[in-house]
Amino acid sequence: MQHDWLAQDQLVLASNNAGKIAEFQHIFSTLNLPIQVVPQKHFDIPDAVEDGLSFIENAILKARHAATLSGMPALADDSGLCVPVLNGAPGIYSARYAGEHGNDALNNQKLLDDLKPYRASTATVIQGYFVCVLALVRHQDDPLPLIYQGVWQGEILKQPRGRAGFGYDPLFWLPELGKSSAELDKAEKNKISHRGQAMQLFRESLV
Numbered sequence: 001m002q003h004d005w006l007a008q009d010q011l012v013l014a015s016n017n018a019g020k021i022a023e024f025q026h027i028f029s030t031l032n033l034p035i036q037v038v039p040q041k042h043f044d045i046p047d048a049v050e051d052g053l054s055f056i057e058n059a060i061l062k063a064r065h066a067a068t069l070s071g072m073p074a075l076a077d078d079s080g081l082c083v084p085v086l087n088g089a090p091g092i093y094s095a096r097y098a099g100e101h102g103n104d105a106l107n108n109q110k111l112l113d114d115l116k117p118y119r120a121s122t123a124t125v126i127q128g129y130f131v132c133v134l135a136l137v138r139h140q141d142d143p144l145p146l147i148y149q150g151v152w153q154g155e156i157l158k159q160p161r162g163r164a165g166f167g168y169d170p171l172f173w174l175p176e177l178g179k180s181s182a183e184l185d186k187a188e189k190n191k192i193s194h195r196g197q198a199m200q201l202f203r204e205s206l207v
Contacts, residue, residue, distance in 0.1 A: 009035070009036060010035065010036045010037070010038050010072055011035050011036070011037045011038070011072065011073050011074065011075055011136075012037075012038055012039075012040050012043065012045070012066045012067065012070045012072050012073070012074040012075070013037050013038065013039045013040060013066075013074075013075055013076075014040050014045075014048070014062040014063050014065065014066035014074050014075065014076035014077075015039060015040065015062075015076070015077060016039070016040065016041050016045075016046070016047055017095075017102070019165070019166030019167065020077065020079075020166075020195075021039050023166075023186070023189075023190070023195060024037070024077070024195070024199075025037075026186050026187075026190060027190050027195065027196060027199045028199075030187075030190065031199065031200070031203045033203065033206070034206060037075065040066045040069075040070070040074075043066075043069065043070045045065070045066055045069045045070060047062075048061050048062045048064075048065035048066070049061070050062065050078070050092070052078075052092070053092070054092065055078040055079065055080065055091075055092055055131055055132075055133040056078070056133050056135070056147060058078040058092060058133075059076045059077060059078035059133045059134060059135035059147075060076070060135045060137070060145050061076075062074075062076035062077075062078065062135070063075065063076035063135045063136065063137040063145060064137055064140055064142075067137050067139060067140040067142070068140040071140075073136065073137065073138050073139065074136070074137055075134060075135070075136050075202070076134070076135050077132060077133070077134050077195065077198075078092065078132075078133050078135075079094070079130065079131060079132040079133065079194060079195060080092055080093070080094030080095070080130070080131060081094050081111075081128055081129070081130055081131075081167070081168045081172070082128065082129055082130075082131055083111070083115070083126065083127070083128045083156060084127055084128075085115070085118045085126060085127075086114060086115070089114070090107070090111065094107070094167065094168065095107070095167070097110050097111065098110040104166060104167055104168075107167070107168070108160060108168060108170065108171055111156070111168065111171060112158070112159070112171070115156060119158065125155055126155060126156040127153070127154075127155055127156070128154055128155060128156045128172065129151055129152060129153045129154065129194075130151070130152040130154070130168075130172065130181075130193065130194040131149070131150070131151055131152075131194055132149065132150045132151075132152075132193075132194035132195045132197070132198040133147060133148070133149050133198065134147070134148040134149075134198045134199070134201075134202055135147055136148075136202070146202075146205065148198045148199070148201040148202045148205070149197075149198055149201070150193070150194040150195060150196065150197025150198035150199075150200075150201070151194055151197070152172075152192065152193050152194035152197070154172045154173055154174050154175075154181070155172075155173040155174075155175060156171055156172070156173065157170075157171045157172070157173045157180060159171075160180075160182070161173075161179075161180040161182060161183060162179070162180045162181070162182025162183035162184075163182060164182050164183065164184065164185065164186075164189075165181050165182045165184070165189065168181075169181035169182035170182040181193070
């Protein structure tokens with residue numbers, strides 16, 4: 001019963017974020033999924049209202065929204081950067097941390113400004129982690145959405161590095177690689193990122 005939805009030809013990706021869609025499409029191409037995943041913009045579906053209080057709640061809200069308007073199974077992602085010294089902020093508000101939804105430059109600058117009081121010296125290391133929660137609903141009233149979660153640990157830089165990726169990637173430092181997330185190529189990032197981890201769990205669940 002869990003995989004009955006695979007009999008349909010398409011799965012709606014509940015996102016209109018260009019950077020996120022591009023990253024998902026690259027991951028989809030490497031996972032060889034047994035179903036076509038189509039961004040919701042192809043069905044003229046607007047963004048859902050994200051008024052949940054957790055990544056899981058918002059992912060489910062977005063998935064149900066896309067499933068309702070398309071009449072098809074839907075996969076939604078809710079993701080963000082959490083910084084423990086800021087009590088988990090920006091968290092679920094990552095995309096609109098500075099007030100304007102999707103303005104990466106303003107969001108990154110606000111994060112740097114908010115962290116200044118916590119940088120006692122140039123040697124101060126501030127931990128952070130990216131979270132990705134995927135929610136799959138097989139239909140709009142699905143009582144048991146399937147949830148897949150990935151967490152990517154790193155540190156927060158004092159200034160941006162790299163030009164790839166999107167969002168907070170230029171500030172997310174990976175000490176084991178000696179690179180920021182924005183300095184990784186797509187294949188390298190998708191093997192280890194929060195979104196790559198969650199998508200791999202999703203793929204494994206289809207077996």
